[in-house]
Amino acid sequence: xxxxxxxxxxxVGSCALWPPSVVQAASCxxxxxxxxxxxxxxxxxxxxxxxxxxxxxxxxxxxxxxGLLGTGCSPDLLFFLCAMYAPICTIDFQHEPIKPCKAVCxxxxxxxxxxxxxxxxxxxxxxxxxxxxLYDRGVCISPEAIVKAEGPDPYYQDPSRCxxxxxxxxxxxxxxxxxxGSNGDRCRCKTVRLGxxxxxxxxxxxxxxxxxxxxxxxxxxLSAVVEVKEVLKSSLVNIPKETxxxxxxxxxxxxxxxxxxxxxxxxxxxxxxxxxxxIEGSIAQKWKDRMGRKVKRWDQVLQGKSRGAQRRNRH
Numbered sequence: 568x569x570x571x572x573x574x575x576x577x578x579v580g581s582c583a584l585w586p587p588s589v590v591q592a593a594s595c596x597x598x599x600x601x602x603x604x605x606x607x608x609x610x611x612x613x614x615x616x617x618x619x620x621x622x623x624x625x626x627x628x629x630x631x632x633x634g635l636l637g638t639g640c641s642p643d644l645l646f647f648l649c650a651m652y653a654p655i656c657t658i659d660f661q662h663e664p665i666k667p668c669k670a671v672c673x674x675x676x677x678x679x680x681x682x683x684x685x686x687x688x689x690x691x692x693x694x695x696x697x698x699x700x701l702y703d704r705g706v707c708i709s710p711e712a713i714v715k716a717e718g719p720d721p722y723y724q725d726p727s728r729c730x731x732x733x734x735x736x737x738x739x740x741x742x743x744x745x746x747x748g749s750n751g752d753r754c755r756c757k758t759v760r761l762g763x764x765x766x767x768x769x770x771x772x773x774x775x776x777x778x779x780x781x782x783x784x785x786x787x788x789l790s791a792v793v794e795v796k797e798v799l800k801s802s803l804v805n806i807p808k809e810t811x812x813x814x815x816x817x818x819x820x821x822x823x824x825x826x827x828x829x830x831x832x833x834x835x836x837x838x839x840x841x842x843x844x845x846i847e848g849s850i851a852q853k854w855k856d857r858m859g860r861k862v863k864r865w866d867q868v869l870q871g872k873s874r875g876a877q878r879r880n881r882h
Contacts, residue, residue: 595656600626602633603649612656612664617693625652638847641678641816646710647671651694655708668707672696678816681835681844685770756821759850761831766865767872769848772836774800774862776854778829780810782820789815791824791845793832799862803838813843822851829854831862 595610599622603611611622619625629652636645647667654664673696680690700707759765777793791813798806813834815821822845824830834849836842845851852858 596622598622598649598653600629600649600653602629602636602645603653606646606649606653608655610656611653615654616651616664616666619652622653628652635679635682638679638682640682640847641675642819643671643710644675644679647675647694650708666699666707668702668709669696669699670702671709672699677814677837677840677842677844678846681772681837681846685835756819756823757847759822759848761850761852763865763868765850766833766862767869769833770869771800771833771849772802773798773804773806773843774831774833774866775806775811776829776859777811777832779824779826781826782824789820791815793824793830796829797859799859800866801836803836804841804843806843811843813845816844816846821845822849824851831855831858 595612598604598606598609598611613622613625614620615625617625617628619628629648632644632648636648650665650667650671654666656664672694676690676694676696683689702709759769775793775795776797776799777795780792780794782789782791793811793813795806795808795811798808813832814837830851831854832845832849832851835844835846837844
């Protein structure tokens, strides 16, 4: 017998549960897309928001994002993709699949589009955020609006769990760069080695020396307010020597920053929104005077390689 695991909190106030007799009547089907089986819903309806008539077709399309998912560019990406490719099916909304909220799309895009641009790709027009409903003005789903019958939704990551500024009960483990939660869960930050090889490979949009004023949490969005002391590199966004906000792409404080400390920070830029980003591969290391000279030498090497590649392409 099918046992419901969740109900989705929608603005219209509906909470859909699925007795066996209703599942068939609603023309819903079990989610069979492997990437989406971890989602907090198990019923979907075709065609989906991308007009795939079957889950078999949807599987082929969503699998192209496996590499992007592997970068960890946004904790919202998988939820957003599954809400588009395997939309939740409820009793009250069986005629038209429920869309993800616009904010979910924007968070996924903000975190992942800079990574895509590094490989000469753009955010797909088919996944545009423009026409998606706002949370307070329409029917939509987001990670924050899903609860499980057994208790709190494990998919939701409380940003305070990895934000030492907002919660002293969850201290940063400086030895292994893990952020500890009270239940033993951790946000795992990958250690990125600072060196010429990393600098050439990651091709950072900006490099700055900055002192951290505060780390802030707003919903699922983490950001760091910094005072820029020196701009060693900028590409798409003008960076004046004043207070700037750096935006994290996930609810984990990776790379970790502490208020009052001065860092060498390497990251990426969102030209469309004029934002400085801290995403997968970004670096934040305690500032040392010799770092500035090293970065300038590395950038000269990078520019030399770029000029050499351009000459070879002309020939």
